[in-house]
Amino acid sequence: MFLTISTTGTPERPATDLGFLLHKHPDVVQVFSTAQGRAHVFYPEATPEQCTAALLLEVDPVALVRRGKDKGRGGAPDAALAQYVNDRPYAASSLLAVALGNVFSSAVKGRCQARPDLADRRIPLRIDVPALPARGGPDLVRRLFAPLGWRVTADSVPLDDTFPEWGDSRYVRLVLDGAFRLADALRHLYVLLPVLDDAKHYWVSADEVDKLLRSGEGWLEDHPEQRLITSRYLARRGALTRDAMARLALARLAEADDARPEELDNAVDESADTEEKPVPLAVRRREAVLDALRAAGSARVLDLGCGQGQLVGALLKERQFTEIVGVDVSIRALHEARRRLRLDRMPERQADRVRLLQGSLAYTDSRLKGYDAAVLSEVVEHVDLPRLPALEYAVFGSARPTTVVVTTPNVEYNVRWDTLPAGRVRHPDHRFEWTRAQFRSWAGEVAERHGYDVEFRPVGPEDPEVGPPTQMAVFHAGGAGEQSVSGTSGKGAAA
Structure with missing residues (x-):
């Protein structure tokens, strides 16, 4: 460089x-x-x-x-x-x-x-x-x-x-x-x-806040993109970002001609007391998936494309889920999941509930048959479109769990992020991102081909014009391809 x-x-x-x-x-x-x-x-x-x-x-x-x-x-x-x-x-x-x-x-x-x-x-x-x-x-x-x-x-x-x-x-x-x-x-x-x-x-640790304020002294206090700069520099760590923003606000007040000591004392406390901490979209997504699995009464769950094991860890915290299997194509991701979950230090009874398997979702796998539920959370958009039918058959046709939960980005919502250029996807590895109509059309066709019902749920704050940032489909086996959207059922793919 x-x-x-x-x-x-x-x-x-x-x-x-x-x-x-x-x-x-x-x-x-x-x-x-x-x-x-x-x-x-x-x-x-x-x-x-x-x-x-x-x-x-x-x-x-x-x-x-x-x-x-x-x-x-x-x-x-x-x-x-x-x-x-x-x-x-x-x-x-x-x-x-x-x-x-x-x-x-x-x-x-x-x-x-x-x-x-x-x-x-x-x-x-x-x-x-x-x-x-x-x-x-x-x-x-x-x-x-x-x-x-x-x-x-x-x-x-x-x-x-x-x-x-x-x-x-x-x-x-x-x-x-x-x-x-x-x-x-x-x-x-x-x-x-x-x-x-x-x-x-x-x-990024707490001392990074001091580095940022030292290097930003004299210009960051009044920069119009102060929040974006602070958040990104501190690797989007919420607590550090809030600390830095409060100290920058204090510095601005200290420079004001009419700033009084009591105003400075109240500046940080008021911010800390009243600022509403936004819930990260990843947390909202996991909660939405857990809600769907709880409602379905699932006990034995597959996390397909489990990555570093965040969802596996969340499932382990609830007694309802008696067997949890994480599957990923990347050996390295599975090693990282094992490390994060601390499987080697986990009590034996707890460790017996979880398995991590290496495998590709483009191929049928007999190890995945017979489970109550499978989750494809932010997975399908990483698959090349010509290979998506293979994933569809491996999950819905061969493994055929009773419930399948699929989440994927809503591309229409991308316009609400100022830092995402027009025409760009949210992650460089995304092969595509679907509109709500495209996702519902795909899910409806999958449900009809494999005998599932499907319902759609928003994940994250729902914008009246462009919808939610994440869209979710919940498939239930045994149906005849019916769909429901926000509690309303109907035949065919929703537009």
């Missing part, structure tokens, strides 16, 4: 003063060993009129995975190869942000021992980031940097120049122009690079 910082100058104020600010001599190529890899700092050009400093970070993906295992993180539950073959060595992310803070630590703090006067001087800057992952697209990039005073050029990078019909990737080439103190510019990058990537390569 790579970025450049350029400035211009005059004979009286040469551009090579950038070397003093960065504490890196323009005539020397320097190499630094960091936790993320080897960082190289060099100057492609260094004249009194124009000076450019480049930071190149060589990431070792194998070492990165090993460090994650050593620290007990284990990485994401993807196919094993994806841990090593990914965009982390090439795209500007939290890896580059941390390296930036380490290699240019004095510059980030606004210190310049050799020329103290330079640290407080606003200089013309141009920052070029050739490959920036941007979850939210070029529009979000502009919304984050433009309010800070930058002139922003954010161009989408196509998936493949040879096949323009494939559309754009989630990467942009970013160019920032403006006159800033170098310390301020580096702090903007330190915070906003991981925000745009919407991911961090390390565990």
Whole structure:
């Protein structure tokens, strides 16, 4: 991964003063060993009129995975190869942000021992980031940097120049122009690079709030996208985000001319007492699935595509569910589920209730026959459409549980998320996302082919125009293909 910082100058104020600010001599190529890899700092050009400093970070993906295992993180539950073959060595992310803070630590703090006067001087800057992952697209990039005073050029990078019909990737080439103190510019990058990537390569703990407030001092307090920046930087951890937002509110009040001590004392308490904590959609989804299984009286349950085992863990907490089987195609996901569930430390009677099996839902599997219920929670959209009939037969035709619960995103609701560009799906691995009519049509046809009744239920807050964020179908065996929607039955696929 790579970025450049350029400035211009005059004979009286040469551009090579950038070397003093960065504490890196323009005539020397320097190499630094960091936790993320080897960082190289060099100057492609260094004249009194124009000076450019480049930071190149060589990431070792194998070492990165090993460090994650050593620290007990284990990485994401993807196919094993994806841990090593990914965009982390090439795209500007939290890896580059941390390296930036380490290699240019004095510059980030606004210190310049050799020329103290330079640290407080606003200089013309141009920052070029050739490959920036941007979850939210070029529009979000502009919304984050433009309010800070930058002139922003954010161009989408196509998936493949040879096949323009494939559309754009989630990467942009970013160019920032403006006159800033170098310390301020580096702090903007330190915070906003991981925000745009919407991911961090390390565990986010309480001390990250202090890092955010230090780096955001003087600009984050009044940024129009403050909540989004705070939430993403803190890996969407609700408690940390609320703490940071309250402290930012306190800082704003402290700067106000008419702020009184009693107002400052009440500012955080009132926010903490009155703010309604939103229930995450994933929690609402699990609760909706559990409600459906409770109502059906299911005892022996299959979680098909169980991932890291969140639903399995929720099922284990209720005595009604006497046998729980989690199935996933990914061995790594099953290992992560086993670790999260602490199966090796679980009491024997509890452990006897759960099994984790490796298997593909594209093939029939005799081990899955005879169960009361099966759950496909956020699974079907990860299957290529031509392979969906195979999954349908494996579950509804071969395994044939009494009850099947299916949840999937409602693509119509995507317009309610400002950070989701038009035409994009919610997750890069989604092969499709259905409208309510499309989902009901598919579910109705499945029910008719395999002799099930089906009813539809909303999951999450239901918007009067675009419906709920998640849609759910509950199939009951023994019917003749009837459907009910919100308690109303009818023949055929609902539109």
